[in-house]
Amino acid sequence: MRENRNSIFIKLFYFFYYIGWALVFSFIPVYLKGIGFSIGEIGTFSAISALIGALIQTPMGNLSDRAGKRKSFIVLGLLINSAIFLFLFPGLTNYRDFLIVYSSIGLCTYTVLTLSSVLVLDLSLSGEIGRDYASSRMWGSAGFLTCTLFTGFFPSLTQGNTIFLITGIAFLISAVFIASVKEPEIKTSVLTPSMISIKRLMNNRQLLSLLVFYFLYYTTLTGASNYVNLLVKALGGSNSMVSFAYAMSSGIEIPFMFIMGSLSDKIGRRPLLVLASLVLPVRMLLYFLATNPLHIIGIQTMHSVTFAVMVVVPMAYVNDIVSPLERGTAQGMFNMTTGFASAFAPFLAGYVADAVGISRMYIFLMLLAIISTVGIIGFLEESKKERVTLGSKNHTINKVLGIFSDPFYRRIK
Structure with a gap:
């Protein structure tokens, strides 16, 4: 019973997380272009976010090893990103402020992605989930597809502050599902490479x-x-x-x-x-x-x-x-x-x-x-x-x- 519940919660986490990510990836750049930023400046925001993510993956994995927890870091990252898009992002106009916010988004996003992957492996090693990472991650692609199709037929969902509301709520729902997963006792080690x-x-x-x-x-x-x-x-x-x-x-x-x-x-x-x-x-x-x-x-x-x-x-x-x-x-x-x-x-x-x-x-x-x-x-x-x-x-x-x-x-x- 626990095995089935964990499997369902993981898949629902990926599904709703990638609904939010589809909006961030597809329409936030369009929004930024609309408020006056150049393509190069928009690229810089994405670059800062990804660079922070590249640097944080291994240290964050090592920190979660020491703490013996995955969910706490994942949920915290999701809640921070949800709050950013619900309350902070819509009011930003300054280039410097966007750089700071995108750094925070990168830190939280790559923490979520890295540790959720490790959590799936933890569950697999302990016998909680019989399927591999690919079968769980596929639900993320399904969420991305669902979101893009839905916004295609209802483009008003990408206008104004609606995009931030949906993104924030999607991340919040995904946090609820990942928090519902029962972490196994045996965990995969994420060692810092020597x-x-x-x-x-x-x-x-x-x-x-x-x-x-x-x-x-x-x-x-x-x-x-x-x-x-x-x-x-x-x-x-x-x-x-x-x-x-x-x-x-x-x-x-x-x-x-x-x-x-x-x-x-x-x-x-x-x-x-x-x-x-x-x-x-x-x-x-x-x-x-x-x-x-x-x-x-x-x-x-x-x-x-x-x-x-x-x-x-x-x-x-x-x-x-x-x-x-x-x-x-x-x-x-x-x-x-x-x-x-x-x-x-x-x-x-x-x-x-x-x-x-x-x-x-x-x-x-x-x-x-x-x-x-x-x-x-x-x-x-x-x-x-x-x-x-x-x-x-x-x-x-x-x-x-x-x-x-x-x-x-x-x-x-």
Whole structure:
């Protein structure tokens, strides 16, 4: 009985949390643009939030270990963010005040995301939940999709202070559900990585190649996704169009996360990483060429490859190439790379958009994506030893498939 209740509470937490997050991600930038901030300034706010998050993940995990509690930190983070959006955010107009508030939002948001993931693992280890993190996290995507569809059909929900009211209430409801979870006695340890482990892992060429590629790739993807809302508005689209654009991407990512994860177990990690890296520059080019908001909704279907692959495959790649004793440290390095890319992307892309226009910004991101593509095709090795080998009796097809199977430097030796 307790197992079922905990499972339900965790899923409802994710569902309502991502309803609030969908509004923050999709419409707060539109709101900020409407009150006079430039795209670069909006990007700086997001960058500060993500940078604080990148720096806080491991220390906050270690602090929760010492306290022996997860829920208290998660609930506190949710309540603070709820209060910010309900009472503080609507009255802000000053650039400096927004920087301070976004720093607080980043601290709370990444505390919630980090420790809720660890709580799910705690429950799994103690036998409270039989399903893995992905099956719980899927309810977050469902909440995001529900919110974007609802605001698409009822765009008045994104006008005025209504957006802050819904966001604050959604975070408050998610706090109630996470507070209802019974924490297990046995907990996963979130250890602070030692410098010795980090130095040893930095000598792992496969891991280093992945992190460099992933940083460039995720910077491109995050920079693009952060400003889809403003691109839709620049092309004359309504808030409903913004909602439907994000609904398309979040809806299609749900099944493809599982498809890509399963496929990578069979054919290996590298083929899917190469595929995603080839598709990403094309996606950036199509954003640049778009002349109608409806085009953006169609382009968002490419999220099925460019995002779904990156949710599951890089983490599996990391687990393949490091020892079990160093997986925690390696995943911590990977998560910090994600955080730093999330901080760098909106800042860089925002000021490029201010300089050349939001459509031309996507040409810049396309060039960045091409660099990451060259890196993975040229240098990234396959990590999974047991896999179905890609091959054909046709020599020409084999040469093409070789791009997916082996790095270029190995094939020219």
